[in-house]
Amino acid sequence: MTKRLTANQAGLETAAHILRQGGLVAFGTETVYGLGGDATQPEAVSRIFQAKNRPRFNPLISHFPSAEAAFSQVIASPLAHLLAETFWPGPLTLILPRAPGSTISDLAADGLSTLAVRVPRGEHVLSLLALTGRPVAAPSANRSGRISPSAAEHVFDELDGRIDAVLDTGPCAVGLESTVLDLTAPGSPVLLRHGGIPAEALEKICGPFAFPQSEADAAPLSPGRMLSHYAPALPVRLNATSVEKHEALLAFGPAPLTGAGAVWNLSETGNLEEAAARLFQGLRYLDTLGAQHGFTALAVQPVPASGIGLAIQDRLRRAAAPRPGQPQA
The missing domain is CATH 3.90.870.10 (DHBP synthase)
Structure with missing residues (x-):
């Protein structure tokens, strides 16, 4: 109420x-x-x-x-x-x-x-x-x-x-x-x-x-969009179902993938609101570690396409959009 x-x-x-x-x-x-x-x-x-x-x-x-x-x-x-x-x-x-x-x-x-x-x-x-x-x-x-x-x-x-x-x-x-x-x-x-x-x-x-x-x-300034937006230096691989030691992992939910060189879980409980609040921080954290440890990509576990999950997916698609001179994940 x-x-x-x-x-x-x-x-x-x-x-x-x-x-x-x-x-x-x-x-x-x-x-x-x-x-x-x-x-x-x-x-x-x-x-x-x-x-x-x-x-x-x-x-x-x-x-x-x-x-x-x-x-x-x-x-x-x-x-x-x-x-x-x-x-x-x-x-x-x-x-x-x-x-x-x-x-x-x-x-x-x-x-x-x-x-x-x-x-x-x-x-x-x-x-x-x-x-x-x-x-x-x-x-x-x-x-x-x-x-x-x-x-x-x-x-x-x-x-x-x-x-x-x-x-x-x-x-x-x-x-x-x-x-x-x-x-x-x-x-x-x-x-x-x-x-x-x-x-x-x-x-x-x-x-x-x-x-x-x-x-x-x-779009970028007064509410709107850019195709490639808030893009980390690491190439981003979406909807990952497995992960390698040379990759950092942006996880979601109680069962993160195993084997990554570093992990940031958006929400261990699968809470989309918490995931949205932690998204930018997680991308920055893993990108910094990537520069320090030589990771080759950032793998992203699937996020549900419902509610604010659609917003998270939108941000991640923009993070993964091709950028000149960057290798693809």
Whole structure:
């Protein structure tokens, strides 16, 4: 049963406590209601995808109570500071290079070297973010493919019983998702998504900007896809039924294959949510060992094609996609 929390001090403190404990809380911003989870906890981020019934991972926007907090996680350019001074708090998301000391999980960033950050507008949401004291990943609080919610009742219609609580902050003032601007590309900033900040207002600050040539061009940054994505240096062999000593093994379930040079089990109990949360970490771990010990490939045991398992399979297919100059597993 999903709790309804009133947007008073007690409700805000309860919502912040749930978020810090790894739970999910929907809350209103000036744009739409977001489905919030602690962006530093991969298990919480995995729950976001599960609750939304989203079949694939996507980079998520992390929300902060101030520009100072947001810029502690990224490398902010002078233009980023100027845009923040002009439009934050407000419906503008900036794509910036990830800072070396960033605490945001790989799962929230979709394994990318960039982060999407914003400071939303609204007394209650800013209080909640300040009380939580951590970056909060928050896509729209609806099931994947449905209409975005602009009131608490919309969230209950979509997610009742699937999340821990809804902080009822009233109807959203904008009701349209944030504008997304990529500041990492060489040359002009790239407008990846139209939203709550009109393009004309942005141009007054940053001058003319570019647009992606296609959805595929925007895919890596503002939720989307690349064919070869988060690819380890080792060639990846999917759906392995046996493994050799010269291979590292990404296992799943209580019966990992025997004979591998190194093993990372995504979930010994076969829990797909745990597997999703551990995926990027496991790929990095085995890739590092591969460089150290001269493994020739990374073998991957099958993962069920159900629920968030489809997301895991999607990520693994991209990890295994052919890359120029790399031998095939």
